[in-house]
Amino acid sequence: MKWSYLIQQKMKAALLLGSVMVLIMVSTLHSQHNLRDIHRSFASIYQDRLMPAIDFVYLTEHMYRKRLLLEQHLLLEGHGTPGQIRQQLGHHNLTIDSLVGAFEKTHLVAQESKSLLTFKNYLQEYQLLEDHILRLSAVGDQAASVALFEQQGTLLFQQAITNLNELTQLQSTIGQELMNESESEMANMALMTSLQVALSIVVGIMLLGIIRSSRILPKHSSQPFHLN
Template sequence: MKWSFVIQQKLKASLLLGGIMLVIVLGTILSRRNIDGIDKSFSSIYKDRLIPATTIIYITENLYGKRLSLEKFLLKPDTNDKGKISALLAKHDKSIDSLIGVFEKTYLVDQEAKSLAAFKNRVGEYGLLEKMILNLHASGHSEEGKVLFEGAGANTFQSTLNNLNDLTEIQSVIGDELVKESKSDFASYAIISFLQVALAIIIGLIILVFIQNSKIINKPKVPKDEGQHFHLN
């Protein structure tokens, strides 16, 4: 009977410990996934959100540089150096194309890709208007060039900036979603870690109880006769 009871206790303890260990292993796997998710979110915030946001700033700077350079050129009637302003505008265009290339290498959501495509179209349209303005100025129609600059040129320039603003808003929304996702993964990781510690404590208590029961079962009993003789003595 004693050995049968011991075997039953060991079997129960083994099943219980096995179940707890399984839960701990599953918790470890989930924790690893949460950590990977947090790492992925932070990497995406830097590579796919922070870098594009910085790129947008530089693109805006180049766009305003083009606009102000051309305006300065048009405000000087005696200036006929078309080659110099053309080179300056081409330099800005090259910088903008390079920055757009950097932007395109990042991860883009559908709305972001559409806004970027619209922006590229506006940049192309504005570049054509610049060439038309310079040609008008070179052919002696500087006033018509100014009208084009202040009319269609201003409207296209504003549309280009609007597309950039749309991209900035998308960056902000996606970045906020990534931060929330990271917080959720971290909260899950904290809960799982707490459960793992709690289960480790439970395992320790179970082992202590099992050891204590084994001592009680294995403790030799004193025969009644020996106890009686002891009292008689």
């Protein structure tokens, strides 16, 4: 029955090897899925969080430059005609619209979309107010233009900046959530790798045991048949 015993041992070895191969394949596919998720998370942190945060700095700068430009025109003499100021404000507005458009193309969560829509409404109202102030200045109604700039203009400007700060804070919060997800995925990958190593060691030990036991075959009687 030696051949039968050897076949049994080989079947056990094949079953063990097949099982560990399936487990390793499943864990490898899972690890690849985790890697793709980590890549997407880091790409989103860079493209959808880091770059817009930098753009927000430039956007805020252009808004303050517009505010200063109009203030100097209204309160200080010799700082350009209404037409010249309108042209300079237009250049700033084009840059602002470009930055906002770039942010709109990124992946936005629901709260970001809502906050961005509010910010765009403030921008539009403020640009219309700037145009109204310049028209008043052009016809010589300096008192009315200054009053509009200092009252309604200040309120709209502060609302826009506050809303922009909220968007910036959302960027930070969502970026932190993505980082936490990536750290969780990496911990999961480390666990799967440890599991693969442990499985390989256990199966290796079991295979060695099978090989060793297959060498210790049942002893048959060595007495010649004709002497029985």
